[in-house]
Amino acid sequence: MISISHLSVAYGAIVALDDVSIEAPTGAITAVLGANGAGKTTLLRTISGLVKPRSGSITANGHALIGERPDTIARLGIAHVPEGRGVIAEFTVEENLRLGALGAKTNVTAGLEEQYTLFPVLKERRKQYAAQLSGGERQMLALGRAMIANPQILLLDEPSLGLAPLVTQDIMNTIKTLCANSGLTVILVEQNAKSALKISDYAAVLHVGKSIAVRPAAEVAADESLRSYYLGMAE
Amino acid sequence: MIANILTNRIVNDIAGGTAQGVIIGLVALCLVLVWRATRVLNFAQGPMAMFVTYIGMTQMDHHANFWVAAAISVAVGFIFSALTEIVIVKPLYHKAEINPIVVMVGMFTLLEAVASAVWTNIPRYPTAPFSSINFQSEGNPTGLSPLSTFQIGAALAIMTLVAILFNYTSLGLKLRASALAPEVSKLLGIRVGRLLTLGWGIAGAVGAVAGVVISLNPGGLAPNMLDAMFILGFIAAAIGGLDSPLGALVSGIVIGVVMQLINDYWNSNYADMVAVVLLVVVLMLRPQGIFTKNSTRRV
Ligand SMILES: Nc1ncnc2c1ncn2[C@@H]1O[C@H](COP(=O)(O)OP(=O)(O)OP(=O)(O)O)[C@@H](O)[C@H]1O
Ligand SMILES: [Mg+2]
Numbered sequence: 001m002i003s004i005s006h007l008s009v010a011y012g013a014i015v016a017l018d019d020v021s022i023e024a025p026t027g028a029i030t031a032v033l034g035a036n037g038a039g040k041t042t043l044l045r046t047i048s049g050l051v052k053p054r055s056g057s058i059t060a061n062g063h064a065l066i067g068e069r070p071d072t073i074a075r076l077g078i079a080h081v082p083e084g085r086g087v088i089a090e091f092t093v094e095e096n097l098r099l100g101a102l103g104a105k106t107n108v109t110a111g112l113e114e115q116y117t118l119f120p121v122l123k124e125r126r127k128q129y130a131a132q133l134s135g136g137e138r139q140m141l142a143l144g145r146a147m148i149a150n151p152q153i154l155l156l157d158e159p160s161l162g163l164a165p166l167v168t169q170d171i172m173n174t175i176k177t178l179c180a181n182s183g184l185t186v187i188l189v190e191q192n193a194k195s196a197l198k199i200s201d202y203a204a205v206l207h208v209g210k211s212i213a214v215r216p217a218a219e220v221a222a223d224e225s226l227r228s229y230y231l232g233m234a235e
Numbered sequence: 236m237i238a239n240i241l242t243n244r245i246v247n248d249i250a251g252g253t254a255q256g257v258i259i260g261l262v263a264l265c266l267v268l269v270w271r272a273t274r275v276l277n278f279a280q281g282p283m284a285m286f287v288t289y290i291g292m293t294q295m296d297h298h299a300n301f302w303v304a305a306a307i308s309v310a311v312g313f314i315f316s317a318l319t320e321i322v323i324v325k326p327l328y329h330k331a332e333i334n335p336i337v338v339m340v341g342m343f344t345l346l347e348a349v350a351s352a353v354w355t356n357i358p359r360y361p362t363a364p365f366s367s368i369n370f371q372s373e374g375n376p377t378g379l380s381p382l383s384t385f386q387i388g389a390a391l392a393i394m395t396l397v398a399i400l401f402n403y404t405s406l407g408l409k410l411r412a413s414a415l416a417p418e419v420s421k422l423l424g425i426r427v428g429r430l431l432t433l434g435w436g437i438a439g440a441v442g443a444v445a446g447v448v449i450s451l452n453p454g455g456l457a458p459n460m461l462d463a464m465f466i467l468g469f470i471a472a473a474i475g476g477l478d479s480p481l482g483a484l485v486s487g488i489v490i491g492v493v494m495q496l497i498n499d500y501w502n503s504n505y506a507d508m509v510a511v512v513l514l515v516v517v518l519m520l521r522p523q524g525i526f527t528k529n530s531t532r533r534v
Contacts, residue, residue, distance in 0.1 A: 048422060074424035086419040088412060099412050102405050103424030149424065 001026045002047070002078075002153055002185060007056030009042050016042040020056070020211040022204045024153075029179050029186040031196040031217060034206035034229070040189040041083050043206070044155045047187075048080045049073045060153055074103060079151035083158055085142040089131035093122050096130055096145050104149030111148040118178075119144050136167040140174070147178060153185045154178075160192040168192065172199045197221040205229045242375035248495045250378030256491020257390035261445040262461070262468025263475065263483035264397065265438040270477045271414045272434030275324055279339040280442055281465030282346035283319070285458060287312040287439070288446030289354055292361045292456055301364045308443045316439020320432045350458040358455035367451075386448050393444050394484050397437070401480070410434055463507075467494075470514045476524025 002024045009017040016039045024030035034040050045051040047058055049070040058065040063076055074080070088096055097115055101108040116123035119140045125133065130141060139159055146154060156175065160168040176199040179186050190196035197203060203220040205212040207229040220226055240246055262280070269277045277283075291308025295301065323342070327335045365381040379387075401407040412420045413430040420427050449464060450456040468483075471490050475482025490513070494506040517524070 050418065070421040071424050071426050074422055080422045082419065082422060086416070086422065088416050088419060090415055095408060099408055100423050102409055103420070
């Protein structure tokens with residue numbers, strides 16, 4: 001369970017988040033939808049401690065996160081796959097995965113084996129540089145590297161970015177399976193509302209820095225009046 | 236036949252040049268390590284190494300043996316460099332208006348001033364555990380002495396250790412990740428700040444090894460003992476590519492050998508000039524250096 005309340009973030013004079021409150025229940029996928037510049041990335045970066053908020057609070061599994069360093073927050077079991085995936089291109093697939101285990105201080109060998117079972121394509125390519133992977137494979141690597149840390153909370157920033165529709169579907173299904181199998185709490189930031197709503201339990205909409213109530217994903221999907229707020233929607 | 240080769244003038248120059256070149260390579264390696272970790276060109280590297288070399292080697296005046304004195308230099312080199320990162324460099328990361336280079340140049344001047352105040356400008360000559368008289372082959376001198384052999388061995392051993400640490404250990408993977416992708420590394424739970432400090436510490440220890448070895452050479456231990464070496468090390472690092480430890484070593488050796496050949500066959504006054512010309516040519520043809528891959532940054 002992660003609960004964000006009355007969160008405000010500004011970059012100098014630009015207010016990116018204005019009194020945002022969102023709750024993401026344990027073991028569920030909560031989508032955060034919104035158009036370009038709505039503040040989605042800022043929200044995740046604030047949870048991870050990369051951005052300091054002006055006011056508000058964030059608690060995850062009982063820990064107050066604000067003021068903690070990003071690496072401390074990560075070691076509390078919060079994995080963040082950043083926008084653009086954050087795969088280290090100069091590292092091999094295996095080095096990227098190892099790094100995830102080393103950062104979280106989980107068992108490297110067992111973790112690698114587990115991720116290779118989940119993502120056989122990563123095993124095939126384990127000696128290749130991440131720079132040589134396709135977009136979909138990179139996203140799998142980013143997911144594997146996050147999951148090797150055995151996180152309780154997974155933050156995903158636009159996993160569908162730049163992927164073909166079929167690959168997007170594949171990634172979304174993978175996320176759903178991960179969540180179902182491990183009781184993971186997921187915050188899924190997306191512009192691709194259609195794909196995200198399909199696998200999400202709850203959805204919140206961000207509109208120029210303001211949050212619009214978290215509701216069951218099916219309700220949000222059905223609500224025509226909300227649609228204009230997340231115009232990035234791929235129909 | 237073998238004796239002829241061992242005492243051949245060019246072969247001797249190559250051997251002697253290599254002994255100098257590996258030290259240039261060590262200095263270049265320090266610069267590369269610091270550059271890779273924090274994107275700072277540490278202009279104070281030479282004086283920092285000089286300073287800690289003094290601290291260790293002057294223990295020999297108090298009857299410490301050479302190896303103990305050298306170990307003190309290396310340990311103090313590690314600590315001093317790591318502290319420099321914590322106290323001076325880290326606070327400047329987020330202050331764009333103060334360039335760390337300017338601060339490091341200030342530190343350069345300060346350390347040399349303090350060293351001449353404390354230890355004077357008169358060189359000291361620590362007793363080396365190895366002779367500097369060249370090995371003989373059938374009555375003729377070869378290009379290497381026990382001291383220069385030790386010098387090459389020590390430098391190659393340090394290079395190998397650093398290469399193993401960075402490329403084959405978990406700590407090395409974390410060090411490289413922190414330098415390449417600090418933000419992503421933090422998101423994975425890596426204590427990036429600590430690892431960057433460690434990177435500086437390792438560079439400082441490597442610099443101390445270079446300082447100790449140079450203090451055994453004819454110039455001895457003096458406040459400006461590393462100035463010329465630092466310039467050559469900088470040239471080697473730039474030629475090899477600031478991101479490439481292997482490039483640092485290879486270019487260091489090439490510069491050492493070329494300079495030795497120029498000294499011997501032409502005019503020693505031209506040696507430094509040729510090194511600079513070499514630098515200019517390489518920077519014009521390949522500004523990123525010879526050994527740096529056309530970099531694919533993180534995606
Ligand atoms: N580092 C920054 N400095 C200044 N302004 C920023 C910075 N990062 C984001 N912003 C501004 O904050 C607002 C929210 O940006 P954010 O990146 O959080 O949006 P987003 O919803 O993730 O957008 P996108 O869908 O394009 O990724 C935007 O107006 C953006 O221009
Ligand atoms: Mg974004």
